[in-house]
Amino acid sequence: MNSPSSDVSVPPAPPEPQAARALPNGLAAFLVFYASGAVLVLETAALRLVGPYVGVTLQVTSSVIGIALAAIAYGAWAGGWLADRRNPRILLAPALVLAGIATAITLPAVRYAGEVLRGGAASAILLLVAVAVFAPAMLLSAVTPLVVKLQLADLRRTGQVVGRLSSIGTLGAVTATLVTGFVLVAALPSTVILFGLAGSLGIVGVGLWVYLRRQDRAALPGPARLKSALAALGLIGAGLTVIAPNPCDVETAYHCARVEADAVRPGGRTLLLNSAQHSYVDLADPTHLEYAYTRWIGAVADVIAPPGQRLDALHLGGGGFTVPRYLTATRAGTDNLVFEIDGGLVELGERQLGVTQGPDLRAVVGDARILVAAEATDSRDFVVGDAFGHLVVPWHLATREMAAEIRRVARPGGVYVQNVIDYPPLRFITSEVATVAAEFRHVAVIAPPEALAGARGANFLIVASDAPLPLAAVRARLDADNEPASLLSGGDLTDFIGAALVLTDDYAPVDQLLATA
Incomplete structure (x- = not known):
């Protein structure tokens, strides 16, 4: 006599979700190096952006460092949270493109906000610095945890992967700090630095999207909308910068x-x-x-x-x-x-x-x-x-x-x-x-x-x-x-x-x- 339970059909267990494919090590290293460096370019350039409105004092410098670190912290947390819930391969390119958009509108946003917050107290300094740094730095800081998630295919090598990418990110930040402080700020106006960075972020983002789509067409949509967003970004950012009040006739290395x-x-x-x-x-x-x-x-x-x-x-x-x-x-x-x-x-x-x-x-x-x-x-x-x-x-x-x-x-x-x-x-x-x-x-x-x-x-x-x-x-x-x-x-x-x-x-x-x- 069969037991009652033998008449009940048990549905098969759902298949285990497949882990997203890892990136080539060279590409992963480049993305971490580049995104971390871009954050420090923003941080260094921010002193030039806010200086005409709130000065270049210890409080301003401390605010730039503090806001940038806060953006890095929140970006890393958000990137890690998203990496556990979505395929990081889908998120990487949009993160870079959005960071480019945020970078492009930083200069006109600071110039408009600076006219309102000019010469203000500590709260005004913090707010203006946040306008200059927070959004693009947070988006860029999400890149590293997304890349790390993709590279963790073998749990036995977790420490090695995290340590290597962390060191590469730090080297990117150090390199960007030195190049920006010794070369870019002395040679280029803030407008060129920021729009150059925004453009390069957009190019890298679109290029990454195209590369990943060729590898996995089913998982990634086409880049048409991304290209349209970048075109709109260029027009909006350039338009706002042209009409934004410019406090400078000349930008020197210090003033x-x-x-x-x-x-x-x-x-x-x-x-x-x-x-x-x-x-x-x-x-x-x-x-x-x-x-x-x-x-x-x-x-x-x-x-x-x-x-x-x-x-x-x-x-x-x-x-x-x-x-x-x-x-x-x-x-x-x-x-x-x-x-x-x-x-x-x-x-x-x-x-x-x-x-x-x-x-x-x-x-x-x-x-x-x-x-x-x-x-x-x-x-x-x-x-x-x-x-x-x-x-x-x-x-x-x-x-x-x-x-x-x-x-x-x-x-x-x-x-x-x-x-x-x-x-x-x-x-x-x-x-x-x-x-x-x-x-x-x-x-x-x-x-x-x-x-x-x-x-x-x-x-x-x-x-x-x-x-x-x-x-x-x-x-x-x-x-x-x-x-x-x-x-x-x-x-x-x-x-x-x-x-x-x-x-x-x-x-x-x-x-x-x-x-x-």
């Missing part, structure tokens, strides 16, 4: 630069770096000093060496070359040596700002800290510190060690003047004065009275020497100016400094001291 003509003064020209006013020159009258702090520098120069008496002057930062042109015009035979890190600004000055190099004015392209160390001892009568990264003095030019180098280069009785920008509660200017005073015997500060009282941000001019400063003569010059300026020295300056931090190469939190919050 987004623009020169504006003065509507009131025919020869007047304002140099804007990253959309902030940096310098003003009068092409017809190099003795005209528009900004108060430049008149203060001119006043100090006129007191220590009356017009007509030549000087050996060293300038840390060129910008619009306002002060070197002033000294050349007022003191025939003066030797102006200018250290300017941005060679593009030197070329712009020669083209549009009346800069003429010759025996009385020489520009050397390089970092002022390194170049000052190579200068001869007791070689300069007048040293002008006017170097900025956006509105911030680069930290390595603000330390006691740098002040010691300047003191070494200055002759006995030579004078050092340093332009500093700070805002209430004035933590950076007090620290910088304390730092300079740690090396020079005699120090004074010139600034608007309300700025010294902590009522607003402004330019401050530090004046320092190992010889007594001619303060009475400087005071007389300041009184003759139209804009009121205070001159602090002695006990008043000591009270102003208080217990401020002396900045050193080991500890110089310049960006944090400048934070207004």
